[in-house]
Amino acid sequence: MITVVLDAYGADYSPTEPVKGAILAVKENADLHVTITGKKDEIKKVLVENKADLNRFTIIDATDVITNLDVPTVAIKQKTESSLYKAIEEVRTNNDVYGLVSGGSTGAVLTGAFLRIGRIRGVSRPALCPILPTIYDDRQVALVDSGANIDCKPINLVHFAIMGNAYVKNVLKVSNPRVALLSNGTEDKKGNDLVHTTFPVLKEMPEINFIGNMEARDLLFGDVDLVVTDGFAGNVLLKSTEGAISAFQKILKSKVKKSLTALVGAIFMKKVFKQLKQKLDYNNRPGAVLLGTKKVVVKAHGSAKANCFKECILQVVKMAEANICKIIEEEVSKVEVNINEE
């Protein structure tokens, strides 16, 4: 049996969608048990209404909620009755639990994970790693760090590469992942100071199939399995990609609305638009995994629906099966990095 802890509060559709996600997850995996933190009565109500097998769930009552308005460092210390605090405590203290899923405040989840769960030995900084679709139906691209570490040193990026590589290889099951460094051009000499110092280190690492610098333009074109970058540029990359697609769809819709012919065309294209929506919808993927903490943490989108929570919970299971934390500890310890910072 594997146990995953779910923080059922702090997300937009809490507790209904997170709990429904847990119900979907246990249906897909007979060995799974989900411990849910939050308001006991409300959680139980959702379980009962959805005819869930109550034996597959444990509820830890938590009356308080950490919201996006809370200051993460303060909330994680003071809101000890919150669903997130209790979820982290359960993950931290219970050896049978492999990881945690939360759709709550990213800042609070990260702070809780850093301060209370703690880093894997040797890891300089844990980092967020979401997965994006590509133009190919059978390829994805992972991105590390998407925003946990805003100011980075080369050693951090090297660790992101090692952890991301371990994740893509062992959990996403991509053999010999192609790892690239985000830069302002593909040439070896392109980049800011951080990229310049990190590039030669990654190039010398036999454990990593480093294919060099990549441009932001190529993110979704399927030629890279893992993009390594600092959390600021990673955040810009991730959000501008999401934003551009969303803006494109909005422009398309507004133009279609103005033409009857186009409206008819859109009806014929309904199925394709649905496929496209499905492919791009983050609810069909697990959220960003936090790599480098002693227990696994998966962050669902704040506005995630049940299916996203299901994917997040099942991702923890896959990470447990791969024993990713052990692999990361081993891989990081293997690497001796000499960095020349100018």
Next chain:
Amino acid sequence: MITVVLDAYGADYSPTEPVKGAILAVKENADLHVTITGKKDEIKKVLVENKADLNRFTIIDATDVITNLDVPTVAIKQKTESSLYKAIEEVRTNNDVYGLVSGGSTGAVLTGAFLRIGRIRGVSRPALCPILPTIYDDRQVALVDSGANIDCKPINLVHFAIMGNAYVKNVLKVSNPRVALLSNGTEDKKGNDLVHTTFPVLKEMPEINFIGNMEARDLLFGDVDLVVTDGFAGNVLLKSTEGAISAFQKILKSKVKKSLTALVGAIFMKKVFKQLKQKLDYNNRPGAVLLGTKKVVVKAHGSAKANCFKECILQVVKMAEANICKIIEEEVSKVEVNINEE
């Protein structure tokens, strides 16, 4: 009369498309004269074939070309017979010329502009400023710096804001432009060290309508007129936006091809797709203007068509009419910046 210099070589469709662009430009502006640098016979041939009024053009013969394979700093010193070198010399030495348009190697254009044309007094670093469409048909968004300065200090970003603001206000004619700082969240405290130090300076500047931090996600949604950022993040923002839209279109096309019904729908939607293409096509906009050099430089896309070159040339005219270089010099000199770098 206003004279603009056009480097007709170094771009993918040189010299045909640049020269055709010049022909289109003089047709739109009766006061315009274009001095074209490059292989005289080839340029003349394009002019004659397109029945251009030869009195509107001067050709400066240049037998050599700087390509993307050249090392910019070396090429700008040694390839003195190149079209770009000669174009820069003409801009630099001829008082009647306001600016230069080139579709050649970005590195070489920037190096030439920095080293030979030189900075406006008081400007710490010139910066590239492209314009993008938004979801609204009547709003654009400018971005500075999109990649000329990969490692930046706060004073650079402050100057980018001043120059970009002057450009958007006086050339794009947006009154009271909304200026935002690219960050990893909209809250005041979000950002990397560079953003943290720059934010309070911009906030205190009465000349700038600073609306705070913005997320990359919001670039195309029309609520910001000017995005200020360092050249690395700016490059990521610009290229991921272009890449995401291009990938989306590619996915859409591949799905449509697999379904006859969708193909029929696409035919009905043809006009809308065309409108969309037109809106997003960089050939319908001027390239990135370089702000902060003594003469105006506009960089066309390497694969730009005639219309893009036309827009670039006419943008130099607008910048001349606004006397943007003078305004930038005045605005920069007005501002006394005290920056607390930690």
